[in-house]
Amino acid sequence: MPSSRSRIPEATVARLAVYLRVLTGLADGGRSNVSSGELASAAGVNPAGLRKDLSHLGPCGVRGVGYEVATLRDRIARVLGVERSRPCVLVGIGNLGTALADYAGFGSRGFRFVGLFDAAPDRVGRRIGGQPVRPMGELDEVVAATAATIGVIATPADVAQSVCDRLTAAGVRSILNFAPVALNAPAGVDVRQVDLSVELQVLAFLGQQRGATAAAALEAPTVEVTA
Amino acid sequence: MPSSRSRIPEATVARLAVYLRVLTGLADGGRSNVSSGELASAAGVNPAGLRKDLSHLGPCGVRGVGYEVATLRDRIARVLGVERSRPCVLVGIGNLGTALADYAGFGSRGFRFVGLFDAAPDRVGRRIGGQPVRPMGELDEVVAATAATIGVIATPADVAQSVCDRLTAAGVRSILNFAPVALNAPAGVDVRQVDLSVELQVLAFLGQQRGATAAAALEAPTVEVTA
DNA sequence: AACCGCTTGTGAACGCAGGAACAAAGTCGC
């Protein structure tokens, strides 16, 4: 078995996606070869860690030379399962949903939205990125027709759970949730949570801590001297 | 020192932000008391882990009873540094930037945008959420006047680094980056990266792996039977 | 006043991720 010689840790999978992005950029720029050091620098990680990540795919570089850009890119894409474009459905076409539907980055990275859904009648029928917004009633039909296995939730928090239920009932097996609630999904369905304000709050904490330690250093430097 | 009796792990900080959200909801619903089990369930984490997270704040519950909702909420908010609203600036008012500027969740969670910036002349002057989009030239002035320490980058990838440079030069100390590139920031500046398509790619991998293991189970069941 | 049930807080063990150092292997130069 060429792929998945062993279980790949999830942290590695997330970094592989980053490497794939960098490699795609390098390939588009005409580069054919790259070393682990350069790739790690562009991805913002440690070179040794990058090599360890790639070792999960089996040997894919040439010692003394480096990695072939196109080959490595294709292999990572195959392992991640984005060699072919994957159909996704998006529920909740508010500001964030519209931004997601319009985001070109998804299309160039192996994902395409095959259905945009919203419960509000005044949003249904609008066209976003060349696609119409559909009523929730068409969800089952579209998921079945397109074999979409990934659903994205960009609704308000209070309806996210019911949307999750409808998506899983329709056959979706993976859910990316932007609503700030923890979802309960049946076993066998993967849920990933993205909470934008959590990220900001972590930053606020780091910033406050930075200020606190700086203040403490100014406040009682003699203690450190005498200690 | 009541806060920071020891260094708080970053993973714990991220979960504290989630607890804070749940607690705020409980308090708004009139609840005055909650147990670690119920709180953990609402946050989607392990009860023991939740108690360990809270133990970093010092004792804040009553044995046999649970936690007082309002007290715990306020203590977490103080530790995270969001007791008072923090000023942020946002650069890049495309689809995503507009969604972020309009997102009410930030305001209710201790963050307010005090400046929206974009380089495109046709976007400058538009009003979003009651605020005008300003030209990049006003960045230094606004950061200085508002003492904003947090900057959010929602620009295309190719200009994100230069925006990062300008933000840090203006005095911003924490950056939340939505552009799919690794940023180089000077020491003392915290950068957090949110890559939306990485999340989708992790889901795609998990889904593919689920399919692969299921296929393997169908392919060679006799081996497991004979083994 | 003493007991009992419930819940918190903490200690220990396990597994995992990250980093540094080293050996293997291939290429370039002579």
Added chain:
DNA sequence: GCGACTTTGTTCCTGCGTTCACAAGCGGTT
């Protein structure tokens, strides 16, 4: 054809995060 250099792949190790299990403490009850 051979040696030296470069770069990968791997191994070890250290530290962190997570989970389980138990002791400590408080309120209600008899």
